[in-house]
Amino acid sequence: MLGQHGGISGMGGGFLGVDVFFVLSGFLITSLLLDELGRTGRIDLTGFWIRRARRLLPALVLMVLAVGAARELLPARALNGLRDDAIAAFFWVANWRFVAQKTDYFTQGAPPSPLQHAWSLGVEEQYYFVWPVLLIAVTLLSAWRAKRYFMRATVGGVRFAVFLIATVGALASATAAIVFVSDATRDRIYFGTDTRAQALLVGSAAAALLVRDWQSLNRGWCLIRSRWGRRVARALPVLGLGGLAAATYYATGSAGDFRHGLLIGVAIAAVLVVAPVALEQRGLVARVLAMPPLVWLGAISYGVYLWHWPIFLALNGELTGWSGLPLFAARCGATLAISVASYWLIEQPIRRWRPSRLALLPIAAATVATAAAVTLLLIPVGPGGLREPGLPPGVSAVAAVSPAQPGGSRPVGPRNPNRPFTVSVFGDSIGWTWMHYLPPTPGFAFLDHTVIGCSLVRGTPYRYLGQTLDQRPECDGWPIRWSAQVGQDQPDVALLIIGRWETVDRVNEGQWTHIGDPTFDAYLNAELQRALNIVSSTGVHVVVATVPYSRGGEKPDGRLYPEDQPDRVNQWNTMLRNTVAQHRGVQILDLNKKLCPDGVYTTKVDGIKVRSDGVHLTPEGVQWLTPWLEESLR
Numbered sequence: 032m033l034g035q036h037g038g039i040s041g042m043g044g045g046f047l048g049v050d051v052f053f054v055l056s057g058f059l060i061t062s063l064l065l066d067e068l069g070r071t072g073r074i075d076l077t078g079f080w081i082r083r084a085r086r087l088l089p090a091l092v093l094m095v096l097a098v099g100a101a102r103e104l105l106p107a108r109a110l111n112g113l114r115d116d117a118i119a120a121f122f123w124v125a126n127w128r129f130v131a132q133k134t135d136y137f138t139q140g141a142p143p144s145p146l147q148h149a150w151s152l153g154v155e156e157q158y159y160f161v162w163p164v165l166l167i168a169v170t171l172l173s174a175w176r177a178k179r180y181f182m183r184a185t186v187g188g189v190r191f192a193v194f195l196i197a198t199v200g201a202l203a204s205a206t207a208a209i210v211f212v213s214d215a216t217r218d219r220i221y222f223g224t225d226t227r228a229q230a231l232l233v234g235s236a237a238a239a240l241l242v243r244d245w246q247s248l249n250r251g252w253c254l255i256r257s258r259w260g261r262r263v264a265r266a267l268p269v270l271g272l273g274g275l276a277a278a279t280y281y282a283t284g285s286a287g288d289f290r291h292g293l294l295i296g297v298a299i300a301a302v303l304v305v306a307p308v309a310l311e312q313r314g315l316v317a318r319v320l321a322m323p324p325l326v327w328l329g330a331i332s333y334g335v336y337l338w339h340w341p342i343f344l345a346l347n348g349e350l351t352g353w354s355g356l357p358l359f360a361a362r363c364g365a366t367l368a369i370s371v372a373s374y375w376l377i378e379q380p381i382r383r384w385r386p387s388r389l390a391l392l393p394i395a396a397a398t399v400a401t402a403a404a405v406t407l408l409l410i411p412v413g414p415g416g417l418r419e420p421g422l423p424p425g426v427s428a429v430a431a432v433s434p435a436q437p438g439g440s441r442p443v444g445p446r447n448p449n450r451p452f453t454v455s456v457f458g459d460s461i462g463w464t465w466m467h468y469l470p471p472t473p474g475f476a477f478l479d480h481t482v483i484g485c486s487l488v489r490g491t492p493y494r495y496l497g498q499t500l501d502q503r504p505e506c507d508g509w510p511i512r513w514s515a516q517v518g519q520d521q522p523d524v525a526l527l528i529i530g531r532w533e534t535v536d537r538v539n540e541g542q543w544t545h546i547g548d549p550t551f552d553a554y555l556n557a558e559l560q561r562a563l564n565i566v567s568s569t570g571v572h573v574v575v576a577t578v579p580y581s582r583g584g585e586k587p588d589g590r591l592y593p594e595d596q597p598d599r600v601n602q603w604n605t606m607l608r609n610t611v612a613q614h615r616g617v618q619i620l621d622l623n624k625k626l627c628p629d630g631v632y633t634t635k636v637d638g639i640k641v642r643s644d645g646v647h648l649t650p651e652g653v654q655w656l657t658p659w660l661e662e663s664l665r
Contacts, residue, residue, distance in 0.1 A: 032045045032046065032048035032049070032336075032339075033045070033335075033339055033343075033359075033362075033363060033366070034359075035587070036339065036340065036343050036587055037343065037358070037359040037362060037363075037587055037588060038355075038359075038586055038587030038588025038589070038590075039356075039359060039588070041279075041280050042279060042280075043279075043280070043281075043282065043283055043284075044278050044279040044280065044281065044282030044283070044284075045279060046136075046137075046282075046284060047275070047278055047279060047282060047293075047297045049151045050227075050230040050294060050297045050298055050301060051230075051275065051297070051301040051304075051305075052151070052336075053151075053154070053155070053227065053230035053231045053234065053298070053301075054230050054231070054233055054234040054298055054301035054302050054305055055234060055301070055305050056155060056158075056231060056234065057158070057197075057230065057231035057232060057233065057234025057235040057237075057238070058234035058235070058237055058238045058302070058305050058306060058309070059234075059238075060158075060159070060162065060235070061162070061166075061193065061197070061234070061235040061238035061239055061242075062238040062242045062309075064079070064162075064163055064166055065166075065186070065189070065190060065193065065238065065239065065242070066242075068166070068170060068186060068189065069186045073170075074163055074166060074167050074170070076163055076164065076167065077392055079159075079163050080159070080160075080163075080392060081391045081392055081395070083156070083159050084391070084392070084395040085381055085382050085384075085391075086333070086378075086382065087152065087155075087156070087333070088395055088398060088399070089377050089378060089381045089398075090333065090334055090337055090373050090377055090378050091120065091121075091149070091152065091337060092121070092398060092399070092402045093373065093377055094337045094338060094341070094373075095117045095120055095121065095146065095149075095402065095406065096402060096405060096406070096409070097341075098113070098117070098145050098146060098341050099113070099114075099117060099406055099409045099410045100409065101341075101345065102145075102410065104345040104350075105142075105145055105341070105344050105345050106142040106344060106347070106584070106644075106645075107643055107644045107645075108142050108584070108644045108645075109142035109143060109144060109145055109344055110144075110145075111144070112132065112144065113144060113145070113146070113410055114406060114407065114410040114411070114412060115128065116128060116144045116146040116147070116149070117146060117403075117406045117410060118403055118406060118407075119149070119153070120146050120149035120152070120153075121399050121402055121403050121406070122399065122403075123152065123153045123156035123157060124153050124157075125146065125147075125149035125150045125152065125153040126150035126151070126153040126154050126222040126223065126224060126227075127153065127222070127223075127224075129147065129150055129218075129222050130218070130219055130222045130223060133218070134147070134218060134222070135218055136218050136221050136222070136284070137217070137218070137221075137283075137284040137285075138497065138498050142344060142584055142585075143344075145340060145341040145344050145345075146341075147340065148336065148337075148339075148340040150222050151336075153224070154224050154227050154228070154231075155231075157224050158224075158228065158231050162231075162235065165196065166189075166193060169189055169192045169193060169196065170189050172192075173188050173189050173192065190239045190240075191239075193235070193236075193239040194236050194239035194240050197232045197233075197235040197236035197239060198232075198236045200228060200229075200232045201228070201229045201232035201233045201236060201295070201298070202229075204225060204226055204227070204228045204229035204232065205229040205292065205294065205295035205298075207220075207225060207226050208220050208226040208227075208229065208289055208294055208295070209289065209290055209291075209292055209295075211226075212286050212289040212290050213286055214286050216286075217284075217285070217286045217289060220289055221284070221289075226294075227294070229294060229295055229298055230294065230297070230298040230301070233295075233298040233299065233301075233302050234298075234301075234302060234305065237302045237305070237306040238306075241306055241310060242309070242310075261311055261313075261314075263307075264307040264310055264311035264314060265307070265311055265313075265314030265315065265316075265317075267303045267304075267306075267307045268303060268304045268307050268308050268314060268315075268316035268317070269315070269316060270300075270303055271300045271301065271302070271303030271304035271307075272300075272304055272316065274296070274297075274299075274300030274303070275297065275300050275301065275304070278293065278296065278297050278300065304316065308320060330374065331367075331370045331371055331373075331374045333378070334369070334370030334371075334373040334374050334378065335366055335367070335370045337370075337373075338366050338369045338370050338373065339362070339363075339366040342362055342365050342366050342369065343362050343366075343587075346358070346361060346362050346365055347585055347589055348585050348589030348590065348591070349582055349585065349632075351589070353589060354588055354589035354590045355588050355589065355590070358588065358589040359588065450476065451473075451474050451475055451476040452474055452475050452476070452523050452524075452664070452665070453475075453476045453478065453520065453521070453522040453523050453524075454475060454476070454477050454478065454522055454523065454524045454525075454526050454664060455478045455480060455516060455517060455520045455522040455524075455525045455526070455566075455571075456477055456478065456479050456480060456481055456526045456528065457480050457481065457509075457513055457516075457525065457526070457527050457528070457529070457566065458481045458526075458527060458528030458529050458576075459481060459482070459483060459484065459485055459486070459528065459529060459531055459532055460481075460483040460484060460531070460646070460647060461528050461531055461579075461646065461647060461648065462479075462481040462526075462528030462529075462576075463479070463481040463482075463483050464643075464647040464648045464653070465528065465648055465653055465656070466479040466481060468648065468649075468650040468652075468653035468654075469653060469657065470653065470654050470657055472657065472661060474661075475661060475664075478516075478520050478522065480512070480513070480516050481528070482505070482506065482509075484502075484503065484506065484532070485502075485503070485505070485506035485509060485532070486502065486506060486529075486532030486533060487509070487529060487532075487533060487555070487558040487559060487561075487562055488502075488532065488533065488537055488539075488554075488555070488558060489502075489506070489507040489509075489558075490502065490507050491537050491538045491539060492537070492538045493532070493535045493536060493537045493538070494535060494536040494537075494543075494593070495535055495592075495594065496583055496584045496592050496594075497584075497586070497592060509562075510561060510562075510565055513562070513565050513566060514565050514568070517565070517566050517568070517569060517571060518569060521569070521571075522571055523571070523572065524571065524572050524573070524574055524664050525566040525567070525571050525572070525573045525574070526574050526575075526576070526620070526664070527562065527566065527573065527574070527575040527576065528576045528622070529562070529575070529576075529578075530576075530577070530578035530600075530603045530604070530607065531578055531581070531594070531646065533546060533555055533578075533603050534546055534578065534593070534594045534596075534599040534600060534602075534603055535593065535594040536593055536594075537551070539551045539554060545593060545599065546599055546602045546603055546606075547598075547599070547602050552602075552606065555606065556606060556610060559606065559607070559610050560610060560613075563575070563610065563611070563614050563617055567614065567616055567617060570616070571616075572616050572617075572618075573614070573616060573617040573618070574617075574618055574619075574620050574663070574664060575607060575611060575617065575618075575619060575620065576619075576620040576621075576622040577604045577607060577608075577619060577620070577621050577622050577623040577624070578600050578603055578604060578607075578622070578623060579600075579622050579623045579625075579626040579627055579632075580595075580597055580600055580623060580626075580627045580631065580632040581594075581595050581600070581632060581642075581645055581646045582595050582632050582645035582646075583595055583644065583645045583646045584645065595632075595645075597631070597632075600623070604623060607619070620660070620663055625656065625659060626641055626642075626652075632645075636652075636655075637655070639651050639652060639655050640652065641655065641656070
């Protein structure tokens with residue numbers, strides 16, 4: 032999983048590591064519960080929940096509070112809805128929170144929530160709540176049936192019933208995941224407890240079938256006593272590891288993967304490793320897994336899982352200037368260091384703590400409630416919900432379709448010689464943000480005609496932050512719209528803030544291409560010429576802004592996405608300057624130089640945070656820029 036999150040080649044299916052953990056967890060928990068039933072004749076539900084709380088809760092609370100306290104170190108776009116994510120994580124329902132938010136796990140353009148990985152803990156804890164209760168119900172039903180028919184209730188009968196229930200449940204869960212998956216429901220399938228329970232139940236079924244008691248298991252004794260049985264037990268883990276390696280290499284997380292039974296296949300491969308290794312601990316795989324470094328890593332694995340994701344987001348290419356393997360090594364080193372500290376300073380002391388007069392379950396509940404209250408105070412309310420790629424924080428898709436008029440704008444109407452200096456603004460989300468946060472501008476009237484997400488290029492799919500998207504139909508009508516708006520406004524200046532969408536990968540003449548390709552450059556230049564001709568057709572003075580360097584996101588390995596690469600921005604700005612030079616009455620507004628005075632992307636200029644998400648302007652940035660804009664337009 033760390034390899035996938037770090038962008039390591041060949042690890043695209045690293046997300047399946049969660050399924051291996053689910054299988055292992057189902058196997059261990061069911062083994063322990065049935066062992067307790069066999070030794071004592073009952074399952075101590077309260078004691079079980081206290082042990083789970085001791086193991087999971089302290090490090091989780093610490094991690095969530097640390098994320099909230101250090102949120103300034105995280106990408107701004109990853110903080111959308113962070114407070115609600117934290118509350119959901121505390122109460123073990125993060126997976127359903129992400130289902131409700133329609134979170135896209137696999138193809139997100141913006142950085143995901145730093146708490147997104149808490150979804151699996153939600154699934155796990157929901158299993159911990161339900162499964163022991165179900166086992167108790169099976170035990171009581173077995174005892175009642177035995178008493179009714181004057182039989183002796185046996186643990187073996189309970190084991191067989193548990194095996195049947197787990198097997199039927201796993202098949203039902205796997206069937207639901209296969210039958211109901213589609214491009215629209217893929218993430219619902221991925222996050223849902225009902226569709227992910229298959230791995231937990233596969234592990235539970237294996238434990239109910241194979242493990243007699245925990246003590247004999249730990250001494251290496253098991254049901255497999257014959258020579259052939261031991262050989263099979265030693266060979267199956269190798270087969271299982273091969274299946275897991277193939278899935279890790281080939282899986283992409285597409286709906287097609289799930290439709291072809293990827294999740295149940297991985298669960299079966301995982302149980303082929305987990306169960307035989309537990310039953311026959313003298314095999315090659317078992318001996319390898321028993322090596323001290325791997326045992327040590329296993330001991331801190333929970334902390335590694337908890338801490339790696341926010342660390343990977345905070346320790347990024349922008350902060351370090353690294354990418355690829357050096358960045359991955361730094362991230363892993365920081366993760367291991369913090370995980371070891373968490374294990375020795377938090378997790379182990381609390382697991383060893385045995386207060387004699389305190390009820391631990393109420394303490395756990397109070398801890399969660401206190402952490403939630405602290406979170407509510409610590410993390411401010413942020414914009415909720417999802418955004419389309421390229422939209423500034425808090426901007427919905429509705430605003431993208433229907434451009435808003437900023438508060439400082441006057442309604443469009445007939446030209447009045449006594450009216451303020453009038454500027455018609457055309458462009459995309461960068462211009463929209465500028466107009467949206469525009470402060471009072473005495474003597475100026477800015478008329479906002481920006482449309483978020485629209486390019487001069489018409490009618491073609493494009494890639495943005497790794498996602499393949501279709502351009503909205505309303506974007507293609509810009510020539511007619513601009514001509515009508517300039518004619519109606521009769522402005523003193525037409526301001527064009529364009530270019531962000533011209534630097535993305537696009538389909539042109541049936542093939543993927545981008546700026547720098549001669550054929551596509553010729554098309555881009557023709558569209559730019561058309562735009563300048565349209566807005567200057569009435570003799571209005573035209574000002575065109577250069578595109579500033581940006582950092583809308585990073586690939587998992589810390590490298591920039593194509594549209595954020597400085598070379599592409601430079602190519603567009605060069606084309607812009609060359610084209611503008613051919614038109615009288617058109618001038619350049621060097622927004623790139625203003626926002627990137629040192630020739631590289633920066634979040635702050637003159638101590639002011641000017642970018643909110645690596646692309647769009649902050650309210651403070653707009654306040655700082657607007658006097659310069661007014662002076663340039665005059």
